Amino acid sequence: MPPPSCPICALQASPAHRAELELGRSALWLLRHHPLPAPLPGWLLLDARRHLSGPLAFSDAEAASWGLAVRAASLLVQQLSGCERVYAIAFGEGAPHLHLHLIPRHVDDPASAAWRVADLYRAVERGERPAADPVAVAAFVARGRELLAQGPLALP
Numbered sequence: 001m002p003p004p005s006c007p008i009c010a011l012q013a014s015p016a017h018r019a020e021l022e023l024g025r026s027a028l029w030l031l032r033h034h035p036l037p038a039p040l041p042g043w044l045l046l047d048a049r050r051h052l053s054g055p056l057a058f059s060d061a062e063a064a065s066w067g068l069a070v071r072a073a074s075l076l077v078q079q080l081s082g083c084e085r086v087y088a089i090a091f092g093e094g095a096p097h098l099h100l101h102l103i104p105r106h107v108d109d110p111a112s113a114a115w116r117v118a119d120l121y122r123a124v125e126r127g128e129r130p131a132a133d134p135v136a137v138a139a140f141v142a143r144g145r146e147l148l149a150q151g152p153l154a155l156p
């Protein structure tokens with residue numbers, strides 16, 4: 001059983017979060033937009049459905065499926081945002097439940113290059129840089145749901 005204090009488990013069980021920010025879920029994975037205020041439109045999170053800290057705790061089924069899930073979610077970020085690259089970062093410190101950050105990297109935006117994206121993240125968190133427009137985030141989520149439902153990019 002997950003600890004009752006896990007914020008990721010709480011998000012996955014929240015009907016309000018599902019209605020607002022979730023793009024889709026499968027038996028093993030859940031894809032959602034970064035909560036508001038979001039650092040960038042299209043900054044997604046790929047969660048394990050099961051409460052686990054990271055790949056060290058994967059079952060054989062999760063280990064076999066993970067690469068397909070990361071690829072599908074990354075392609076979705078790229079198709080929707082038009083970015084050239086998609087960063088994938090997971091620390092598991094804010095919550096000890098695997099949530100892979102999938103970050104759209106536009107090569108014409110130096111503020112999002114490599115570790116500078118962490119400065120961007122903290123600047124939004126401190127209110128020093130405007131967060132992503134919630135209307136743009138909602139549009140991204142809506143289009144993401146359509147793409148996931150069409151099949152080729154469905155989560156495994």
Ligand SMILES: [Zn+2]
Nearest residue numbers: 006009051097
């Ligand atoms: Zn959890």
